[in-house]
Amino acid sequence: MRMDWTEKLLRALYTLVLYLLVPITVYHLVWRGFRQNAYFQRWSERYGFYSGAATKGVLWIHAVSVGEVNAAIPLINALRKRRPDLRLLVTTITPTGSERVRALWGHEVEHVYLPYDLPGAVTRFLKHYQPLLGVIMETEIWPSLLFACRDAKVPVVIVNARLSANSLRGYRVLAPLISRAVRTVTKIAAQSVNDAKRFIELGAREDQVDVLGNLKFDVTAPTDTTLFREAFRSHSGQRPIWIAASTHEEEEGPVFSIHRKIRAKYPNALLIWAPRHPERFRAVAISGQSLGFRISNRSTATWPSASDDIFLLDTIGELAKMFSAADVAFIGGSLQPIGGHNLLEPAAAGVPTVTGPHLHNFVDISKRLREADALIIADDEPAVATALLSLLEDPARAQAMSAAGLRLIEEGKGALDRCIALILPMLPPPPRA
Numbered sequence: 482m483r484m485d486w487t488e489k490l491l492r493a494l495y496t497l498v499l500y501l502l503v504p505i506t507v508y509h510l511v512w513r514g515f516r517q518n519a520y521f522q523r524w525s526e527r528y529g530f531y532s533g534a535a536t537k538g539v540l541w542i543h544a545v546s547v548g549e550v551n552a553a554i555p556l557i558n559a560l561r562k563r564r565p566d567l568r569l570l571v572t573t574i575t576p577t578g579s580e581r582v583r584a585l586w587g588h589e590v591e592h593v594y595l596p597y598d599l600p601g602a603v604t605r606f607l608k609h610y611q612p613l614l615g616v617i618m619e620t621e622i623w624p625s626l627l628f629a630c631r632d633a634k635v636p637v638v639i640v641n642a643r644l645s646a647n648s649l650r651g652y653r654v655l656a657p658l659i660s661r662a663v664r665t666v667t668k669i670a671a672q673s674v675n676d677a678k679r680f681i682e683l684g685a686r687e688d689q690v691d692v693l694g695n696l697k698f699d700v701t702a703p704t705d706t707t708l709f710r711e712a713f714r715s716h717s718g719q720r721p722i723w724i725a726a727s728t729h730e731e732e733e734g735p736v737f738s739i740h741r742k743i744r745a746k747y748p749n750a751l752l753i754w755a756p757r758h759p760e761r762f763r764a765v766a767i768s769g770q771s772l773g774f775r776i777s778n779r780s781t782a783t784w785p786s787a788s789d790d791i792f793l794l795d796t797i798g799e800l801a802k803m804f805s806a807a808d809v810a811f812i813g814g815s816l817q818p819i820g821g822h823n824l825l826e827p828a829a830a831g832v833p834t835v836t837g838p839h840l841h842n843f844v845d846i847s848k849r850l851r852e853a854d855a856l857i858i859a860d861d862e863p864a865v866a867t868a869l870l871s872l873l874e875d876p877a878r879a880q881a882m883s884a885a886g887l888r889l890i891e892e893g894k895g896a897l898d899r900c901i902a903l904i905l906p907m908l909p910p911p912p913r914a
Contacts, residue, residue, distance in 0.1 A: 660684025
């Protein structure tokens with residue numbers, strides 16, 4: 482689809498607004514930097530300036546933050562195995578995503594921040610790396626980037642693509658521009674039929690969209706979980722343990738309240754707490770101590786002691802195995818209208834799971850887990866506490882939920898093979914030996 486006059490006008494207006502907002506991007510970086518120091522670093526990359534020579538002709542994969550990087554793990558590992566001749570470039574937007582990339586692959590893949598959606602910045606990015614193919618994880622629709630890829634003849638696929646009803650409504654503000662941008666994408670590999678329908682409603686052609694399933698079903702749980710659980714329990718003591726994962730600032734008060742209710746029934750119960758954002762680690766610790774809880778953290782204490790009330794997971798990349806240490810799990814982003822977070826990770830670890838009611842980013846997965854009796858969706862904070870207590874009091878039910886979740890994970894696998902089959906034919910053939 483070539484540029485027409487309508488597209489030229491829409492892009493010009495969009496670009497004008499973005500350049501007017503550049504001072505806001507600087508303010509945002511400073512504001513986030515006071516909460517997470519890494520936002521003060523590598524500003525040049527945010528605007529498409531990269532130092533040193535780059536590997537040209539990379540296979541480029543974009544994963545916004547930690548969740549998308551984790552979802553991309555099996556895909557990136559499979560692509561590295563199938564095409565070892567290609568250098569992979571993995572871009573993120575957040576420092577935590579960057580940290581996760583480095584922890585997983587070190588310098589075996591290239592990594593930079595994806596620049597803001599400014600025409601000059603994305604053009605510099607594409608000229609610097611000259612990607613053979615762009616693979617975008619989940620839902621990142623940036624018009625300037627997608628148009629620039631089309632103009633530079635860089636094919637783009639969106640894999641593990643999801644689009645909630647709320648996101649669809651949000652994109653409608655820019656519908657004439659977004660619909661044109663979406664139609665530049667070569668293929669959209671949707672997680673579910675409903676996601677596919679929403680992408681088509683957004684402007685994609687039916688022949689662009691395939692339903693390939695959710696890559697998160699193909700994420701393999703850590704293999705050393707039994708030893709990890711035994712080591713954890715040897716330090717923490719044999720007592721009820723629950724985990725609150727991916728919680729947001731507005732949910733911190735409710736989590737403290739829930740923990741009090743659980744400890745009213747089980748006075749020695751331990752909470753493993755993994756806030757969603759690293760800038761909240763210190764605030765959670767200070768709040769907990771002011772409320773009289775004894776708190777230790779992973780980065781300094783390594784293991785909780787038998788006298789700790791809360792163990793704060795303040796490291797990146799350890800949540801998957803930390804689930805294995807818990808008897809039950811609560812997944813945040815669900816007590817507030819945030820939309821929920823990854824429900825498959827605790828299921829893959831065999832942990833019965835409870836969430837709040839706000840799951841609009843995970844409608845299909847939450848529905849499947851609930852129908853399989855592998856998930857409890859509670860209406861509010863008191864209901865979450867009741868559900869967690871019910872599972873601690875009924876080990877047989879907890880075990881049944883655990884088994885149901887593991888079965889569903891096994892049945893849902895296959896998206897990885899389908900995505901690999903989609904991507905490989907779009908790449909140039911490997912050099913002959």
